[in-house]
Amino acid sequence: MRIALFITCVNDTLFPGTGQAVVTLLERLGHTVHFPREQTCCGQMHFNTGYRPEAFPLVERFARTFDGYDAVVTPSASCAGMIKEGHPVLAAEHGGAGLQNAVAALVPRVHELTEFLVDVLGVTDVGAYFPHKVTYHPTCHSLRALRLGDRPARLLGAVKGIELVDLPQADSCCGFGGTFALKNADTSIAMLADKMSGVRSTGAEVLCAADNSCLMHIGGGLSRLRSGIRTMHLAEILASTEGSPR
Secondary structure (H helix, E strand, O other), X not given: OOEEEOOOHHHHHHOHHXXXXXXXXXXXXXXXXXXXXXXXXXXXXXXHOOOHHHHHHHHHHHHHHOOOOOEEEEOOHHHHHHXXXXXXXXXXXXXXXXXXXXXXXXXXXXXXXXXXXXXXXXXXXXXXXXXXXXXXXXXXXXXXXXXXXXXXXXXXXXXXXXXXXXXXXXXXXXXXXXXXXXXXXXXHHHHHHHHHHHHHHOXXXXXXXXXXXXXXXXXXXXXXXXXXXXXXXXXXXXXXXXXXXX
């Protein structure tokens, strides 16, 4: 199977360790991961703020860059949701039949990491070891767009040494929402306060999620409160082994 990593803008710029964790994990499971250097943005920020014509060239580039791979794996439920839902819309609005067909053929091969592990590879125990108390935040895109369901929990539950605790009101938004946090700062902060209250009530050492964008938002708040709670992308926990630094 020819697997390509779509790293995403946020991860490439701010959280490169997450992409490295995905490669480490998939290689440990016996797969070779390719990194197409021509990849750029999925266009979500443009699409969500109304700049659809500006997002369209990114759809063309994505389809061209990842053509020929059996699977495209991304450590971002948010960007996976954009590709699956937004790219067909943009291709229909601005592209010809050729691009529409290319996008339609590629979209089923694009997978968020946990979806790929559970549904495509058929594994839940990935050989991870992480002896810490952890709680999981299901981000809005993972919960409502991709409908990942219990896939992340099944993967985390199979990690050796972990103590997985439920997050109260887990299905509530953290308040990030990309540009929403900037345009509606007061509302965003209020939502963040509720989310942080839930996280702190668990007594967890680590908060994890499938989107670093949301973890960045929540982690910033927890840091300002000096809560001592770390944020980690789920991929980094799954990539951890007994000899890994923690």
